[in-house]
Amino acid sequence: MPVSSARRAPLTRARVLAAATAVADEVGIERLTMRLVADRLDVEAMALYRHVASKDALLEGLVESVVDEVSAACATLDEPQPGPGEDWRAVARRRILTAREVVLRHPWFPSLISARGTMGGSLLRYFDAFSGILLAGGLSPELLHRALHTLGSRVLGFTQELFAPDAPALADPDEATAALEAVAADLPSIARMMAVAVHDADTTIGWCDDQAEFEFGLDVTLDGLEARRREEAGRG
Amino acid sequence: MPVSSARRAPLTRARVLAAATAVADEVGIERLTMRLVADRLDVEAMALYRHVASKDALLEGLVESVVDEVSAACATLDEPQPGPGEDWRAVARRRILTAREVVLRHPWFPSLISARGTMGGSLLRYFDAFSGILLAGGLSPELLHRALHTLGSRVLGFTQELFAPDAPALADPDEATAALEAVAADLPSIARMMAVAVHDADTTIGWCDDQAEFEFGLDVTLDGLEARRREEAGRG
DNA sequence: ACCTGAACACCGTTCAAGT
DNA sequence: ACCTGAACACCGTTCAAGT
Numbered sequence: 001m002p003v004s005s006a007r008r009a010p011l012t013r014a015r016v017l018a019a020a021t022a023v024a025d026e027v028g029i030e031r032l033t034m035r036l037v038a039d040r041l042d043v044e045a046m047a048l049y050r051h052v053a054s055k056d057a058l059l060e061g062l063v064e065s066v067v068d069e070v071s072a073a074c075a076t077l078d079e080p081q082p083g084p085g086e087d088w089r090a091v092a093r094r095r096i097l098t099a100r101e102v103v104l105r106h107p108w109f110p111s112l113i114s115a116r117g118t119m120g121g122s123l124l125r126y127f128d129a130f131s132g133i134l135l136a137g138g139l140s141p142e143l144l145h146r147a148l149h150t151l152g153s154r155v156l157g158f159t160q161e162l163f164a165p166d167a168p169a170l171a172d173p174d175e176a177t178a179a180l181e182a183v184a185a186d187l188p189s190i191a192r193m194m195a196v197a198v199h200d201a202d203t204t205i206g207w208c209d210d211q212a213e214f215e216f217g218l219d220v221t222l223d224g225l226e227a228r229r230r231e232e233a234g235r236g
Numbered sequence: 237m238p239v240s241s242a243r244r245a246p247l248t249r250a251r252v253l254a255a256a257t258a259v260a261d262e263v264g265i266e267r268l269t270m271r272l273v274a275d276r277l278d279v280e281a282m283a284l285y286r287h288v289a290s291k292d293a294l295l296e297g298l299v300e301s302v303v304d305e306v307s308a309a310c311a312t313l314d315e316p317q318p319g320p321g322e323d324w325r326a327v328a329r330r331r332i333l334t335a336r337e338v339v340l341r342h343p344w345f346p347s348l349i350s351a352r353g354t355m356g357g358s359l360l361r362y363f364d365a366f367s368g369i370l371l372a373g374g375l376s377p378e379l380l381h382r383a384l385h386t387l388g389s390r391v392l393g394f395t396q397e398l399f400a401p402d403a404p405a406l407a408d409p410d411e412a413t414a415a416l417e418a419v420a421a422d423l424p425s426i427a428r429m430m431a432v433a434v435h436d437a438d439t440t441i442g443w444c445d446d447q448a449e450f451e452f453g454l455d456v457t458l459d460g461l462e463a464r465r466r467e468e469a470g471r472g
Numbered sequence: 473a474c475c476t477g478a479a480c481a482c483c484g485t486t487c488a489a490g491t
Numbered sequence: 492a493c494c495t496g497a498a499c500a501c502c503g504t505t506c507a508a509g510t
């Protein structure tokens with residue numbers, strides 16, 4: 001439903017991607033439609049095809065946009081390499097948590113990235129900058145390679161969370177207790193874990209404090225990699 | 237295009253899910269269509285709706301099917317708990333690598349699981365069995381909780397691989413060298429890493445040996461968690 | 473009781489036609 | 492040169508009708 005045709009800013013690829021990002025943020029990626037993006041730009045859907053080859057290309061562009069946003073946020077940290085004597089883990093950690101802040105604003109990003117296999121240019125450049133930190137920190141190129149695989153999506157600030165019971169349902173103590181009892185018979189080990197979590201409820205944010213969990217898992221991983229680095233250094 | 241109507245096996249939910257699994261394995265999850273699943277069963281698409289409430293419910297059922305397959309494969313291991321004096325890591329490791337074998341047969345499984353937020357019953361039971369191993373191994377319920385988050389999708393045998401350059405393109409040494417030179421100017425750190433990988437090419441399977449990378453990352457994670465367990469035990 | 477046919481609303485995408 | 496209108500093929504899904 002484009003408006004009658006007053007003077008509009010000209011359509012550009014950047015405007016298309018910005019509109020698509022806004023649509024994804026608001027209605028979710030699974031409801032993003034060429035026609036919805038076009039509506040937001042006061043244009044017919046077919047006009048988009050002048051700036052993106054297909055819906056798939058648009059989604060690819062969306063990934064690049066978020067990665068650019070991550071890179072920009074990391075640039076403001078202004079500390080591309082570990083300083084002399086500084087642990088590489090601290091530098092990598094700050095970058096990763098900065099990436100996480102950006103990705104939290106675009107919760108559809110993880111699912112998009114798992115859908116497509118290839119890495120675009122901006123993602124490669126981000127990885128190159130990140131790799132520079134680990135090399136400067138003393139990882140060998142071989143260990144760097146394995147470290148990137150080990151960190152996986154954590155490098156971009158998110159993890160695939162499998163174990164995520166409904167947080168809201170468990171926020172209320174009474175409901176949580178009821179859920180616990182219902183679960184105890186069939187799922188004894190999970191029930192034990194839940195009992196503890198419910199008990200700690202006032203010291204953490206709800207059932208699963210995602211930020212705390214992310215940082216814990218990140219530190220476990222970084223520590224494990226640093227241990228491998230030291231082993232390697234000891235041998236070499 | 238259902239056939240004229242000879243005697244057929246009656247449609248059941250199980251047959252629908254089996255057909256859908258076969259379709260997903262063959263054409264990929266993104267091309268799975270209600271009509272395609274129906275065709276394979278010699279039935280009209282609308283007949284499926286008697287056994288699944290919607291396409292989304294069908295996909296949910298697909299997830300449950302794979303998890304059941306994983307659970308069945310793990311059951312044949314016949315070692316639900318770490319034996320006395322045995323490291324929990326070895327038991328967890330075998331289970332996870334068994335899960336991986338199943339998931340490798342259904343490569344669409346990871347993307348399906350990242351798309352939907354909730355955990356079905358069979359996934360909860362799988363997690364409960366897995367949790368039992370870690371508790372028997374001496375992890376506290378608190379640490380178990382964090383361990384599950386840290387392991388994330390690795391518990392089911394896969395990771396979100398971000399850094400996956402096109403393996404086939406790099407299998408040929410000449411092409412690999414060309415790619416390396418093209419990349420060296422813009423991406424110095426990645427180039428260093430690639431140079432090493434190309435050099436090692438005859439000792440590993442292609443550029444990225446996924447199985448080896450998965451096991452490396454898994455061990456780094458398990459070792460990190462075991463270190464946390466020992467810290468905890470030392471304090472308690 | 474179980475499946476089918478026809479239809480609806482909504483996609484991505486094309487292409488000739490408008491300005 | 493850039494955008495639109497109409498149309499096509501293909502979805503998921505509904506519902507009354509068939510057997």
